[in-house]
Amino acid sequence: MIEKPLLLIVGPTASGKSSLAIKLARALDAEIVSADSRYLYRELEIGVAKPSSADLASVKHHLINVASLTNPWNLGLYKQSATQIISEIQLRNRLPILTGGTGQYVRSILQNWQIPSHGPVGQLREDLETIGDHIGFDKLYEILSALDPQAAANIDYRNHRRTIRALEVILSSGKKFSDLRDKEKPPYTTLIIGLELQREVLYARIDERVDAMISQGLVGEVQNLLDAGSGPALEAMRVIGYNEIITHLRGEISLEEAAALIKRNTRAYVRRQANWFKPTDPDIHWLNAQDPALFENALDLIESNFGIKPER
RNA sequence: GCCGAGUUAGCUCAGUUGGUAGAGCAUUCGACUGAAAAUUGAAGGGUCCACGGUUCGAGUCCGUGACUCGGCA
Secondary structure (H helix, E strand, O other): OOOEEEEEEEOOOOOOHHHHHHHHHHHHOOEEEEOOOOOOEOOOOHHHOOOOHHHHHHOOEEOOOOEOOOOOOOHHHHHHHHHHHHHHHHHOOOOEEEEOOOHHHHHHHHOOEEOOOOOOOHHHHHHHHHHHHHHOHHHHHHHHHHHOHHHHHOOOOOOHHHHHHHHHHHHHHOOOHHHHOEEOOOOEEEEEEEEEOOHHHHHHHHHHHHHHHHHOOHHHHHHHHHHOOOOOOOHHHOOOOHHHHHHHHOOOOOHHHHHHHHHHHHHHHHHHHHOOOOOOOOOEEEEEOOOOOHHHHHHHHHHHHHOOOOOO
């Protein structure tokens, strides 16, 4: 069987991934598969810079607004759904475009991660946290080291979350965490387009975007969520832009301070995002996001890699 | 003009009884297999306002000057 094409568009938040993807999708009659952990939730709008409903309607989008904050998704669910959706699109003989800012999600598809089938076990996770609080997370890490030295070597002892996750899998499966994870060759021919933008320019765009979010009514959106009972206790609500506004609504900081914090945290986020896709990665075709010929450059790459071009 | 406080990292500031400097934030780089906009690690960065003095040795003590901020005239 010939492997079918999958186009990936990667790059930091605010680099213009979505708009490029939409233009390409229109031109090539393609469908967009989101790889953004926050677009999954229908309650989050302004603060996550979700594409407008007009944009969403103009091209077929997948994995946006498919979940509720009270029923959070995760990597395993995402990988499973995205894989299935991609193959369905390919069966329709259309090009799937995978794009989004969640590096982990993109890479799970790109490297075809074989994720442990043992999902989060609510009670066990809580228990491990409680135990950690009592005996100290250092002890918890020592236990992990004893049970699965290889997994422990891969995790910083100060990183409680990853320590707990590894123990969770070991205790619920009876197997080593490090044995349950693997990657395989993905069943696609892939082309990865990366959008690059100077940090300075990117930071300036972020500042603008945060101010715009606030004038578009981010505070109101957060207030509505709180009124509806979606508070900071929900993991999926732990989103840049929402936390800071909640702190403001509690009267602890001014709106200006909240905006400054959102900008700061978004800049840090962008730096963390960059860890997933590096300028030195030989598999990524980096294109200048500000180049007026960006769209044409992308079309050229697609044609030479996939032999697909717009119908005229 | 007089009195007081101050001047140390890009910013806000610590710095004990003198032994050539620290924090937070910022900046940069890294990890990541079912919480990932999460969680987490590391690094770079200082003529300690200037000049002189005391001292083996001054960010620290003394003097002079410059600048900043208060107060009083």
